[in-house]
Amino acid sequence: MRPTGRLHLGHYHGVLKNWLQLQRDNDCFFFVADWHALTTTYEDPRGIPEATREMLVDWLAVGIDPEQAVLFVQSAVKQHAELHLLLSMITPLPWLERVPTFRDQQEQLADRNLATYGFLGYPLLQSADILIYKADGVPVGEDQLSHLDLTRQVARHFNWLYGREADHDEKVEAAIKKMAKKAAGQFRKLRAAWRESGDAEALEQGKALLAEQQNLGRDDRERLLGELEGRGREILPEPAALLTPDAKFPGLDGRKMSKSYGNTIGLREAPEQVTEKIRTMPTDPARVRRTDPGTPEKCPVWELHQVYSDAETKAWAHEGCTTAGIGCIDCKGPVIEAVLAEQAPIRERAEQLASDPDRVWELVAEGNRQAAGIAEETLTEVRGVLGLGR
Template identity: 60%
Template sequence: MSAVDPQSRVLSGMRPTGRLHLGHYHGVLKNWLALQHEYDCFFFVADWHALTTHYEDTQHLQQHMLDMVTDWLAVGVNPGSSTLFIQSRIPEHAELHLLLSMMTPLSWLERVPTYKDQQEKLKEKDLSTYGFLGYPLLQSADILAYRAGSIPVGADQEAHVEITREIARRFNHLYGREPGFEQNAEMAIRKMGRKQGEIYRKLRKTYLEKGDEEALETARALLKEQNNITLGDQERLSGSTEG
């Protein structure tokens, strides 16, 4: 079995919550039509994602799914050029979501901008559920399960892609880190020099305790500027910064 090249793989999904319209065509499907001939594309029916906001009414879900895929095919999405599938038919999505939920800090999910924004916009719905809070985590499971390197999303979804990176780093830090990671990270900080090391420690503490994104970005920039630590040290400290 050949190795997956993440940079050549695209993953994108659509929630079956109603009839498609021209906005879906111009905003999503036209892009899919071009991508399917250039990349290894996986396009999926995000029926579990639909439940995050429409869990109370599922009687039309199956018909919405059928209508949506029919529209995909009608505009030219080609099953011969791309892989089409239904999210809930692949149980590994739910398994990975569950495993990731065991090690993802609650504060990470609570600070995703769309969480509070959507609650304000959809006041008529009861969205005080884990399913809604964990929407970005399920999305992370979707992405990581297929090792997709390109995720076509709107501006409102960019934070979901970023949290996927953070979750992947945390997972690798917890379960794939090298022996003596803490000691090596501490040695790397010392290589930075006293002043730079102290700045890094303060930024790391601020991010881990308060979730301060500005502190995280400043720490990342600080690490990139260091000429007296190796690339491996930069990776160690980047992982350490994000917990």
């Protein structure tokens, strides 16, 4: 995560609960992406250190465990930057310009100067973040799938460049010459379109073209398929997407909970503030008076019932609203109780951590060391195939 300071319930239900499950079953790396924060806030980075500490406190308070996972700060592991640099040498610019979020964020953040390499190249830095640990899976939402696709493409390209057999080019040319002249020319064009521009349609057409060639043996066909896709010895594994459900946790106004909307409940917000926020939430506008029946599906409070209430409580709230048997304040009561009960242990652990800030940095320092050691192993291999060093 980028360091944004204290987290809210949307972060907990949308991301952190998934992390808790992942750390029980996998070797996980969770890190504060402070370099990524600079891609859009480079003009005023002064708040990053405090935002980092506050976010780490929240991670630890919900149960992210340094004994089960490696917990670190990105900028403390310099190997990320080195791999990013090395990957930038082989990554065509059109691959980065084609990432959907590049244009989207430029439009959304039109008030900021984002005409920088840092902003254009941040998906490649994400690729370095992933590939340096040879991750086999990355938890992402659908909006991040294009970034993971880029990571796989970069890994495949790297492996093709530096993991091929010594006489690969000669064998490929010999195999191409076995094809008809027109088919051979078409193969070369499709290969260039996929490799240089990432044209997925060209890749599929190239595969179909190879399947039609009757005068290619199995070895030649497989070699040309690998040439087309850009496959070589696996130096940097291609990670899979661990797709997480679209967790649109409702905010106080019914929209997705987000700091930018000002509709959040902080993960460790004071109980009296939480109570007041929920008690004053807007409800179905049709319920002007206590005796007016309402429609729960039009009420933001009903969305919170979907998260926090059991079937019996939801049935009570639905019937009470549609028949005007209960008032809106009554309906909000079980939600307030459930949110406060969820927050209580998190708030208690956070208070203990906040009272001893050195402890937070000690835990992260150990994670920094662990991450750097593993990252260095990958960098040693990468430097070797690139001919760097002795």
